[in-house]
Amino acid sequence: MKERKWISKTDGIVLCALVLCAAGCLLWRAFAQPGAVATVTVDGETVLQIDLQTAADAQSYTLENGVRLVAEDHAVRFAESDCPDGICMETGAISKAGETAACVPNRTVVYITGGTANDVDMIVY
Amino acid sequence: MKAKTYRIALTGLLGACAVALSYLESLLPTAAFLPPGAKPGLSNLANMFAAEVLGPLPAFGIAFLKAGFAALTRGxxxxxMSLCGGIFSTAVMLLLFRKDRKLGYVGIGVISAVCHNLGQLCVAAAMVGNLSVLAYLPALLLFGVVAGALTGLICRAVSPMLRKVTARFQIKS
Structure with a gap:
């Protein structure tokens, strides 16, 4: 049996394919338009939509699960969450269409879309 | 069977190494240009060696051990997420080490790292009930390629020494 190489030609092909794929996606996203609406979902249900075009001053939203979001400068970020790793807060502010910030332990996702806000301004339980 | 006992002991040792590596990684500062939550996944070294030399049971055992450690320390x-990523990537490693002859260590490391990320992301999407988290995928792919290549290289580098241990105690997969 031939011994396995450190790195082979096939490895190179796989590597290039993956890097090209990922770089393409990232590049495409880098030129994305600034988004208009931030949609917040908890457990897959939309609980809040924030119009980012009007969100110039810092505005704070506290969700039922204790997560606090702050919208300012046409961007939105996780400001407070009781999750153990705090990945959602590390993500920082997002503002471009297609960008996402998620807090998996709290089942909360914020994503930005380009369109205008629906007639639903805020759903309160 | 003495060899069997040795094999179990070695699996435990590798599992402990994996846990120690995960802990060391958690001490690393997070850089701004990296996707949030991304870690080099050096503990996959233990899985990779187990998948290559020891066989399916030890490899999956280590994946379970790592998931248990993550559950205890990080919720x-x-x-x-660790369990699903670990099981998926370990299964792929086992398959590649057995069936494939063209890939090198770097290739297997990269593919399994990417599978680990993919598994985790799919679980995350299922848990939050929203596919938009898949937007992390490109950044995680890119990071997985780098981390996986590193894991593959280190695995190849330390493999001969670990093989000496398995040969000494007549451990077979």
């Missing part, structure tokens, strides 16, 4: 959500 249940992290545990489930």
């Amino acid at each position: 249940g959500t992290a545990g489930i």
Whole structure:
């Protein structure tokens, strides 16, 4: 049996394919338009939509699960969450269409879309 | 069977190494240009060696051990994500080490790292009930390629020494 190489030609092909794929996606996203609406979902249900075009001053939203979001400068970020790793807060502010910030332990996702806000301004339980 | 006992002991040792490596990684500062939550996944070294030399049971055992450690230290959500990523990537490693002859260590490391990320992301999407988290995928792919290549290289580098241990105690997969 031939011994396995450190790195082979096939490895190179796989590597290039993956890097090209990922770089393409990232590049495409880098030129994305600034988004208009931030949609917040908890457990897959939309609980809040924030119009980012009007969100110039810092505005704070506290969700039922204790997560606090702050919208300012046409961007939105996780400001407070009781999750153990705090990945959602590390993500920082997002503002471009297609960008996402998620807090998996709290089942909360914020994503930005380009369109205008629906007639639903805020759903309160 | 003495060899069997040795094999179990070695699996435990590798599992402990994996846990220690995960802990060391958690001490690393997070850089701004990296996707949030991304870690080099050096503990996959233990899985990779187990998948290559020891066989399926030890490899999956280590994946379970790592998930248990993640659940204890970083909460249940992290545990489930670690478990699904770990099982998926370990299964792919086992398959590649057995069936494939063209890939090198770097290739297997990269593919399994990417599978680990993919598994985790799919679970995350299922848990939050929203596919938009898949937007992390490109950044995680890119990071997985780098981390996986590193894991593959280190695995190849330390493999001869670990093989000496398995040969000394007549451990077979």
